[in-house]
Amino acid sequence: MMGGGNGLAFVLLMLAVSQAAMAQPGRFDILIENAGIASMHTALTHVNTVIFLDRTNIGPSEINLTNGVCRDNPKDLVSTHDCSAHSVLFDIASNTVRPLFIFTDTWCSSGAFLPNGTLMQTGGDNEGFKKVRYFSPCPPGGACDWVESEKEMLAGRWYASNQLLPDGRIITIGGRNVFSYEFVPDQGLGQFDLQFLHDTNDEYNDNYYPFVYLLPDNNLYVFANRDSILLNYFTNTVLRKYPTIPGEPRNYPCAGSSVLLPLDNANDFSVAEVLVCGGSNKFAFPYPPAQLGASQTCGRMIVTSNNASWEMLTMPMRRNMGDMVLLPTGQVLIVNGAQNGSQGWGSASNAALNPVIFTPSTSQFDVQAASTIPRVYHSTANLLPDGRILIAGSNTHQYYTFTGAFPTELRVEAFSPAYLDSSNDFQRPSFVNPPTVLRYGFNFTIDVSVPGNVTSPIQLVLCSVPFTTHSYSQGQRQLNLAVSQPLFINGNTYSVSSSAPKSAVLAPRGYYMLFPVHKGIPGRSTWVLVTY
Numbered sequence: 103m104m105g106g107g108n109g110l111a112f113v114l115l116m117l118a119v120s121q122a123a124m125a126q127p128g129r130f131d132i133l134i135e136n137a138g139i140a141s142m143h144t145a146l147t148h149v150n151t152v153i154f155l156d157r158t159n160i161g162p163s164e165i166n167l168t169n170g171v172c173r174d175n176p177k178d179l180v181s182t183h184d185c186s187a188h189s190v191l192f193d194i195a196s197n198t199v200r201p202l203f204i205f206t207d208t209w210c211s212s213g214a215f216l217p218n219g220t221l222m223q224t225g226g227d228n229e230g231f232k233k234v235r236y237f238s239p240c241p242p243g244g245a246c247d248w249v250e251s252e253k254e255m256l257a258g259r260w261y262a263s264n265q266l267l268p269d270g271r272i273i274t275i276g277g278r279n280v281f282s283y284e285f286v287p288d289q290g291l292g293q294f295d296l297q298f299l300h301d302t303n304d305e306y307n308d309n310y311y312p313f314v315y316l317l318p319d320n321n322l323y324v325f326a327n328r329d330s331i332l333l334n335y336f337t338n339t340v341l342r343k344y345p346t347i348p349g350e351p352r353n354y355p356c357a358g359s360s361v362l363l364p365l366d367n368a369n370d371f372s373v374a375e376v377l378v379c380g381g382s383n384k385f386a387f388p389y390p391p392a393q394l395g396a397s398q399t400c401g402r403m404i405v406t407s408n409n410a411s412w413e414m415l416t417m418p419m420r421r422n423m424g425d426m427v428l429l430p431t432g433q434v435l436i437v438n439g440a441q442n443g444s445q446g447w448g449s450a451s452n453a454a455l456n457p458v459i460f461t462p463s464t465s466q467f468d469v470q471a472a473s474t475i476p477r478v479y480h481s482t483a484n485l486l487p488d489g490r491i492l493i494a495g496s497n498t499h500q501y502y503t504f505t506g507a508f509p510t511e512l513r514v515e516a517f518s519p520a521y522l523d524s525s526n527d528f529q530r531p532s533f534v535n536p537p538t539v540l541r542y543g544f545n546f547t548i549d550v551s552v553p554g555n556v557t558s559p560i561q562l563v564l565c566s567v568p569f570t571t572h573s574y575s576q577g578q579r580q581l582n583l584a585v586s587q588p589l590f591i592n593g594n595t596y597s598v599s600s601s602a603p604k605s606a607v608l609a610p611r612g613y614y615m616l617f618p619v620h621k622g623i624p625g626r627s628t629w630v631l632v633t634y
């Protein structure tokens with residue numbers, strides 16, 4: 103029996119429990135109240151700017167082009183004369199945006215960075231279907247803008263996925279009702295039909311934006327719907343079929359997300375493991391959308407293992423349209439999305455406001471502090487050079503619509519994981535005169551300063567810059583480099599020896615963020631060009 107005193111103790115206990123729940127780790131901060139556009143596609147550049155890109159046939163945005171420039175495109179489905187911008191460049195340091203000019207429609211397009219740091223962006227809808235566009239980043243304050251190429255892709259691609267290859271080519275795979283891949287720009291090889299894309303195209307599709315990873319054996323892992331293959335892209339041969347993942351479909355419109363877990367020097371970067379999280383009940387998509395519960399499972403599979411199989415895990419909450427971001431600590435942030443329904447206009451409800459952080463070594467999920475802003479369809483998440491995660495977009499409407507349950511979202515936020523708390527600053531490493539180039543197979547040393555005592559290794563972690571759209575970051579990969587014990591130099595400074603990746607198969611040429619990480623606390627990264 104519970105007496106009055108016990109009842110009070112119980113209430114106090116519950117208060118304490120709810121206070122503990124309120125003190126969830128991490129923090130959201132609004133960076134910009136009005137970015138002018140809702141970013142459907144987002145990519146960080148190596149000069150610390152971020153490309154925000156929406157679609158063009160969406161009517162007026164909330165930011166105009168400058169200097170009296172307008173877009174007169176007779177093929178635009180909505181406004182043939184349009185003076186508003188549909189892409190902007192965000193400068194991290196000044197926290198400002200500059201309008202960019204994009205001519206053809208980029209709706210549900212794809213992208214990847216070239217080895218020289220230029221973003222190649224491909225496809226879209228309507229007159230943008232076969233388009234190839236380039237954005238060469240300039241230092242903040244510059245006037246760089248989109249350049250659209252005369253040379254088109256062979257197939258129109260809407261909802262395709264791109265991957266930079268070791269030889270510097272870009273492969274683009276799949277798309278809506280296109281069951282092939284090609285290399286962009288085409289050098290005469292043509293398109294390659296891929297039966298796997300036919301096989302995974304069910305009555306609601308569920309195979310758009312396939313998850314594509316370059317593996318350490320220079321084959322591609324391709325996941326669509328609930329199935330996956332190992333593809334030799336030189337010979338167009340399927341080398342392996344993997345087991346079907348249990349549970350819901352995981353690609354658009356069911357909208358799970360996925361990452362290739364960090365490649366690790368401990369096994370000479372030879373082990374590749376894929377993580378797929380969330381998705382929707384397949385019958386949530388048909389119109390009118392049913393608000394069935396989203397998937398609550400993740401699967402992890404070592405795809406380089408001879409007898410690969412899915413290990414299934416349960417997330418703390420259901421989620422579709424999540425974005426998965428590889429953190430410098432080797433953990434995975436799962437953020438944005440909803441708990442019911444599916445991907446598509448007005449198709450989801452019950453926003454998933456709390457991110458979770460997944461730790462691969464323990465398979466543990468930790469619920470993070472909530473955002474106040476629902477980020478459902480057409481929202482993005484990208485790692486920044488200081489370890490924050492930039493969160494943009496959400497527009498589940500055909501046009502910009504600022505009323506109703508999920509208004510078009512123009513605010514940009516950053517999520518700061520607890521590793522950025524100032525209480526960790528005494529362990530936070532920072533580089534002293536870091537290198538700007540890492541050459542394949544070469545050793546290098548780097549000086550790192552840490553305010554507190556250094557009693558454990560200082561890890562060096564390479565992070566690629568992905569092209570993020572529709573809950574999947576194309577080209578995202580991370581390498582945990584080999585490091586020596588820190589060698590004391592003087593004051594708070596230590597020297598660390600390390601080795602660059604051995605080949606472009608492990609890390610295709612290009613710009614990467616190199617992070618120092620000490621006892622799970624990352625310092626600010628430096629940009630390195632990984633090359634021959």
Ligand SMILES: *[C@@H]1O[C@H](CO)[C@@H](O)[C@H](O)[C@H]1NC(C)=O
Pocket residue numbers: 163164165166185
């Ligand atoms: C863009 O320009 C149009 C035409 O001058 C104007 O009506 C509109 O208010 C402007 N929009 C913004 C966000 O400045």
Ligand SMILES: *[C@@H]1O[C@H](CO)[C@@H](O)[C@H](O)[C@H]1NC(C)=O
Pocket residue numbers: 216218219220236238
């Ligand atoms: C990078 O390469 C692309 C494709 O060859 C080219 O269009 C672009 O101008 C290059 N960018 C720089 C900065 O050299």
Ligand SMILES: *[C@@H]1O[C@H](CO)[C@@H](O)[C@H](O)[C@H]1NC(C)=O
Pocket residue numbers: 393394395396441442451452
């Ligand atoms: C959302 O999904 C949960 C879990 O399946 C379910 O209990 C709930 O009724 C759903 N919400 C709506 C509005 O259908």
Ligand SMILES: *[C@@H]1O[C@H](CO)[C@@H](O)[C@H](O)[C@H]1NC(C)=O
Pocket residue numbers: 407408409411
């Ligand atoms: C196959 O998988 C099982 C269970 O996951 C594991 O115990 C075993 O070591 C694996 N064998 C090989 C050859 O990889």
Ligand SMILES: *[C@@H]1O[C@H](CO)[C@@H](O)[C@H](O)[C@H]1NC(C)=O
Pocket residue numbers: 543544545601
């Ligand atoms: C790099 O360092 C490792 C470990 O000290 C050593 O085994 C290797 O030979 C070095 N490689 C080069 C190219 O110097």
Ligand SMILES: *[C@@H]1O[C@H](CO)[C@@H](O)[C@H](O)[C@H]1NC(C)=O
Pocket residue numbers: 554555
């Ligand atoms: C750092 O190490 C020194 C020497 O071992 C010790 O006296 C000091 O308390 C340590 N400082 C911290 C903050 O741990």
